[in-house]
Amino acid sequence: MPSRPQAVLFDSGGVLMQPKGGRWNPRADFEDIMREHFPALTDEDLAGAIAVGDVFMAAAADATTPDYDDFHRAILSHLGITGTPELLADLRRPVPPASILEVFPEVLPTLRTLRERGVRMAVVSDAWPELPELHRALGLHGFFEAYAISALVGCHKPDPRMYRHASDALGLAPEQCLFVDDAPDLVEAALTLGYQGRAVLRTPPERPCPVDWVTGIDQLLPLVQPAA
Template identity: 65%
Template sequence: MTESALCAVLFDSGGVLMQPIGGRWNPRADFEQTVLSHAPGITPQQFAAAIAVGDRFMSEAPGTPDFDSYHRVILGELGIDASDALLAELTRPVEPTAFLETFPDVLPTLQELRRRGVRMAVVSDAWPELPELHSSLGISDFFEAYAISAVLECRKPDPRMYHHASSALGLEPAQCLFIDDDPALVEAAIALGYAGRALRRTDGGEPCDVPSITTLGELLSLFAH
């Protein structure tokens, strides 16, 4: 089966569909302000060092840890008691548009893909709330299925992540195009029989071992009008 037989796109989320306002995914943009309300005097340098420890915790975890576990690691590094009240405040509901935004090319590309009858799903290393975040950003209705690491208890490049999405669509891997901003994860999808493109918005054209695009709009050339 060739790329002419493609009928679905499986999207990564962060770095492909949405980005954090201010450039940081985790912890949330209001993390420092919330912690300081409980423990005044923490310096920016202390926050930076503790957040780096939290980043290592996330990268080394076999799955996607829950927010409380992640916050406990950072708070522990800061020497702050991770009380139930503080943990609850760090995850209190806020409007996602206060800290997340879609890339400019996302909505027009999704709209055109849907107009052309292309089916779509999401494959993301993320927390269970991802569909709700997408809903607040106005894009969740485009996706028929979500493969989320915290739900499936595995992370890309585990084959279960990719297969969950294509199976939910009732399609074979070769009928699906996988898009991610990490070329290694695209390479893993290709090895499983999916078509793939690495989205490289800002890399300056550095060499890439898998087919790549610089904007989501380039996907439209792979699907008939």
């Protein structure tokens, strides 16, 4: 029976935080920005463009995280709109992260407890390079020793390099780390690589889950132990 892990490797979206309104891409203010530039756009127009963006992201699933401007160009092309530098910049204009993202209620107390116990932590996320800055703005800074971010590592989970980038940064073997993700198949992949794992399913699944799961990260506390 494996010993309790000494570190936790967290996915970010769906585990630590979620988008307000339930949509990751494009950003929650996409419709408002587009209507500022093109008032004649209808809800149907924008919904069709967002659907094209979903297809674009799905096509990139086996490669690295695409450039966000390229993502927006794909959406705009569907609308017959040229992605000028000014428009692309507006779609990426800085906004307070708390206006579009929120941390799950149990996350900060749990991270504080893990840190107090000496449990080491890292993030393994299919995300853009700005993720650490987003975490900082949401109060999640100071907890994670390392980030494995797909846009920087150059691959997506379940590529083994994503998991190993984090565990290697901590100087720990896979079996010493607990990988946590809201996608059970990505937890399965981690298990095959020798990591311990749990899925975070905030709504109980309708079908049997192939891996052990919890409904919140506070339920991970009994599963880990600090380094000796």
